[in-house]
Amino acid sequence: MLIKSRNNGFIHPVASEITPQGIYTQRRELIRLMATGAAGAALATWAMRDAQAQTVTARPGKLTALTAAKSMVSGATTVEKITEYKDAAGYNNFYEFGTDKSDPARNAHTLQTSPWTVAVEGLVKKPANYTLEDLLKLSPQEERIYRLRCVEGWSMVIPWVGYSLSELIKKVEPLSSAKYVEFVTLADRKTMPYVSTHVLNWPYVEGLRMDEAMHPLTLLTFGMYGEILPKQNGAPLRLVVPWKYGFKSGKSLVKIRFTDKEPMTAWHQAAPQEYGFYSNVNPNVDHPRWSQARERRIGEDGLFSQKRKTLMFNGYEAQVGQLYAGMDLKKYY
Numbered sequence: 001m002l003i004k005s006r007n008n009g010f011i012h013p014v015a016s017e018i019t020p021q022g023i024y025t026q027r028r029e030l031i032r033l034m035a036t037g038a039a040g041a042a043l044a045t046w047a048m049r050d051a052q053a054q055t056v057t058a059r060p061g062k063l064t065a066l067t068a069a070k071s072m073v074s075g076a077t078t079v080e081k082i083t084e085y086k087d088a089a090g091y092n093n094f095y096e097f098g099t100d101k102s103d104p105a106r107n108a109h110t111l112q113t114s115p116w117t118v119a120v121e122g123l124v125k126k127p128a129n130y131t132l133e134d135l136l137k138l139s140p141q142e143e144r145i146y147r148l149r150c151v152e153g154w155s156m157v158i159p160w161v162g163y164s165l166s167e168l169i170k171k172v173e174p175l176s177s178a179k180y181v182e183f184v185t186l187a188d189r190k191t192m193p194y195v196s197t198h199v200l201n202w203p204y205v206e207g208l209r210m211d212e213a214m215h216p217l218t219l220l221t222f223g224m225y226g227e228i229l230p231k232q233n234g235a236p237l238r239l240v241v242p243w244k245y246g247f248k249s250g251k252s253l254v255k256i257r258f259t260d261k262e263p264m265t266a267w268h269q270a271a272p273q274e275y276g277f278y279s280n281v282n283p284n285v286d287h288p289r290w291s292q293a294r295e296r297r298i299g300e301d302g303l304f305s306q307k308r309k310t311l312m313f314n315g316y317e318a319q320v321g322q323l324y325a326g327m328d329l330k331k332y333y
């Protein structure tokens with residue numbers, strides 16, 4: 001091999017490693033407004049930016065600021081480069097808008113993200129319909145740089161904006177009988193062209209075990225790169241579960257349901273032998289049709305680029321390994 005991979009280390013953001021307060025308050029208008037409680041102003045800003053965030057044009061100023069901030073956060077040596085905005089917003093899986101990677105960026109402009117409500121129901125003491133505004137105000141927004149690793153063998157490193165899903169879960173007080181959380185995403189034939197096809201059984205549904213949903217790494221996500229989510233990335237809110245394959249991170253959430261049974265998820269239903277309920281990133285368990293040992297970083301596909309090794313639990317083993325102690329991860333794939 002001519003090229004030796006310089007560094008496969010990855011700084012994963014445990015709570016203490018997210019961008020320090022001082023840096024993001026300077027840099028992130030919306031986060032600053034949220035953090036100081038000026039929620040009304042922040043929401044207006046978000047609404048105004050809705051159209052703008054849809055574009056896939058890189059904004060060099062912002063990206064430069066972000067890179068500088070990142071090295072301050074994580075030190076010089078083990079940081080992976082943040083994926084360029086245009087790649088993160090231009091190479092997507094969002095099957096409601098098409099099956100090609102470029103389809104969502106082209107088609108998702110029809111998605112109506114306002115008004116938006118999320119129904120929280122099932123085995124909870126306080127079921128409620130939350131408006132997006134309620135959810136934005138529920139807890140301070142944080143920026144977390146998480147890798148997203150798709151089951152197809154590519155990955156990106158994205159600065160997400162949101163707060164731990166556990167903040168919402170604590171508010172609604174799940175019953176002790178609640179063992180799983182089901183996430184239902186929007187399925188609207190009028191605005192989502194592929195919902196009229198049989199590519200998947202709509203709506204797109206995902207699920208987590210209760211302890212996975214409560215894990216602080218599980219992010220209820222409203223933005224990325226310091227701005228509201230582009231529609232193709234799951235506006236106005238999505239999940240990001242960094243130690244699982246990308247498809248566990250449902251986009252454009254409309255319902256969160258607490259249940260005592262393992263939810264039937266859209267991909268498991270479509271191909272049960274290929275996509276299990278757990279879907280933890282695991283280089284030792286192959287997809288039936290390809291290896292999961294390596295991954296291609298989007299934006300680094302040059303002539304000499306080498307595929308990176310995929311890490312157990314996408315690099316978050318220290319944080320989440322305990323959740324699966326004693327489980328046969330070949331059986332519970």
Ligand SMILES: Nc1nc2c(c(=O)[nH]1)N[C@H]1C(S)=C(S)[C@@H](COP(=O)(O)O)O[C@H]1N2
Nearest residue numbers: 092093094095150185204246247249250251
């Ligand atoms: N509603 C919905 N959510 C979804 C998907 C989808 O098709 N529909 N695709 C998933 C898959 S397979 C991946 S890899 C990630 C991609 O997120 P990104 O486009 O923001 O990178 O979204 C996930 N969430």
Ligand SMILES: [Mo]
Nearest residue numbers: 150151246247
């Ligand atoms: Mo994916």
